[in-house]
Amino acid sequence: MAEFDIIVYGATGFTGRLVAEYLAQAYGDGALKWAMAGRSLTKLEQVRDEIGAPADTPLLTANADDPAALRALTARAAVVVTTVGPYQLYGEPLLAACVETGTAYCDLCGEPNWMAQMIAKYEDAAKASGARIVFSCGFDSIPFDLGVWVAEQAAVARFGKPAPRVKGRIRAMKGTFSGGTFASGKASMAAAAKDPSILKLMIDPFALAPGFAGPHQPNGMIPHYDEAVGGWVAPFMMAVINTKNVHRTNFLGGHPYGADFQYDEMMIAPGLGDIGKAAAEAIAKLNPMTADKGPAPGEGPSKEERESGYYELDFIAEMRTGESVTATVKGDKDPGYGSTSKMIAETALCLLRDVAGEGGIWTPTALMAEPLKKRLEANAGLSFTVA
Template sequence: MRDHDIVVYGATGFAGVLVAGHLAAHAPTGTRIALAGRSPERLAAVRARLGVDWPVIVADAMDTAALAGLAASARVVISAAGPYAKYGHALVHACAQAGTDYADLSGEVLFVRKSIDDNHELAAKTGARIVHSCGFDSIPSDIGVHVLHSAVTGAGAGELTGTTLVVTSMNGGASGGTVDSMRTQLDTVRADRAARRIAASPYSLTPDRDAEPDLGRQEDIVTVAARDVDPALRGTLAPFVMASYNTRIVRRSNALRGYAYGRGFRYRETISTGTGPLSPVRAAATKIGLGALMAGLALRPTRIVLDRILPKPGDGPSESARRKGHFTMDIFTTTTTGARFSARFKAKGDPGYAATAVMLGESALALALDRDALPPSPGGVLTPATGIGDALVTRLRNAGMEIGAAERVASN
């Protein structure tokens, strides 16, 4: 019997406070929760702010002994302490060693690749489910494709082939933590050629690159005519800013499932730029803007300027902005039988914060309390779809998120 059902690590950070707040408001009575981080004073302040009497655990991200004790005390550890490449490796390893389930908000390819290499086999032996990317990156993508595949399978409509996520509506702000994670990865790939190759590969998170089907080049930063995705769509679709990460998580899910989505499954992510004559212009500008941001953060002179403009670590959207945020993602596929299906993942609240706090909090509650409903797995470094699956779908629907999939009937 462990002391805690859930420990929230990084509970004093911007995202950590939001996740702890969701648990304080929505965790079932009797759920044993603790707050963890470096500063006992700041942890006590968060506890007072939330009006809870949860225990406080003091553990620095570099103190392996303290992290081992923290992991051993919990059934599930939430980590909201990023950038994960700087602060996350020791905690993940401690959880893998202790057989403790783990969930985080990572959107960092290099961090997750190293986590897989260091911990997948160990976690499979101890039974730990290490589930990265349990927020806006990458639950809507990964769980969206999961429910899409379930609908196709249930209809006996074959396997998924070309599949495209379209962000059809979104309102949300950026945070300093997200920007800092981008800086960290860019610094690494600039200095390390091997890391640069990993970050560039569309299969950088799959278990065995040699086992992947040969589908030719798969680009993540693309513009595409909307009607080429689905005949009912109009305008031009631009690259989605998190496509280069989310696509790799979804491909890992397919590989971990023995290519259940299909060996001809191709996946990409885009964002709608509306309709009308200016849609192609907006799509092109979005693609150029993404490239310029990455280049600007990678080069020292322009980074100095951008650092003055972009949010600082610990900063994030105001409570009003978080409340007004929302997103809708639609995923379109054509199956091997020629049928067209789509899935929708829709939620209220700022995607990266209000909605993310719900997604991460409910992921941890599912791991801690819904063991019989989790996908069969010996453990390992998993994805939201392969590590939590339908248990998470149920919880997120109950939390007010719209998640569903169905066949699309061609209009006359």
């Protein structure tokens, strides 16, 4: 039996701190054996005190570039949560250590180029060691991947078979991004600029489903009027990762949505008629990741901004008969941090307490859809409804 149930690696970073604070507040009754980990003991002590964690909370140190220290760290845990990104710069040694020690792992990665490389390099070894490696356990991509799953479950219940087409539509969202997100986006863009094969991967919707070539997918990059929502829609910057994770979930499950499944994500633009069209076109021209300057790593939205944030997502499952069913996912905090910190913490607890599963590299939905959904509804401020 592992010494610790959960180790939060990167607990002194912006998001890691929020994860540790959530565990201290929500699971501080002593039933959960957890530890904070990072590079600096002094910083860990400071964060422990600032978030109100018990003074005897274990603090562990290991550098992200020290494989031996990381192996020693992961061997002490049942589950490792890591918020140390960009993962393509700092993530592989910890993932490799978890694979080697058979330790469950979950992260917040939204870097499909790195994820594809890790799947190719470590999936067989993870299956052999029993390590359950789970990527993208935050706003990218849990609400989207689970939203599609809920919509498809509803389609099967109502129409007797899965929908061949699901539209993900962001109806409302209030929140900002942190320095870690900005750094990850810039790292991905820099990698693609240096290596054309990475750019090809970034635009391939099936990049995380190796060996599978699915049907043509909706572009999602061109503003247009969408009859399904009665308004104009515009590109959504996170679709590049979310769509790949949705297709990987379908792939890992043996294509329960069908081998001909189509999916895209777009934002519903505010306003009607020409106003909505103008708004959609303006949104299409914006990409905060192309800015020269953004928040520095360790920076992010204030507590007030996190608490006042929210999101509402629709997933419209369309049948070939013209019938449809819609699943709606809502979150009660800002998507990237207030909600994300709870989602990854509850994913770790789900790995720890609710599911077994085989080793391998998973999406949260492919490994633990129903128990994770229940956890998020009970503890993380998410709701899933069907209409």
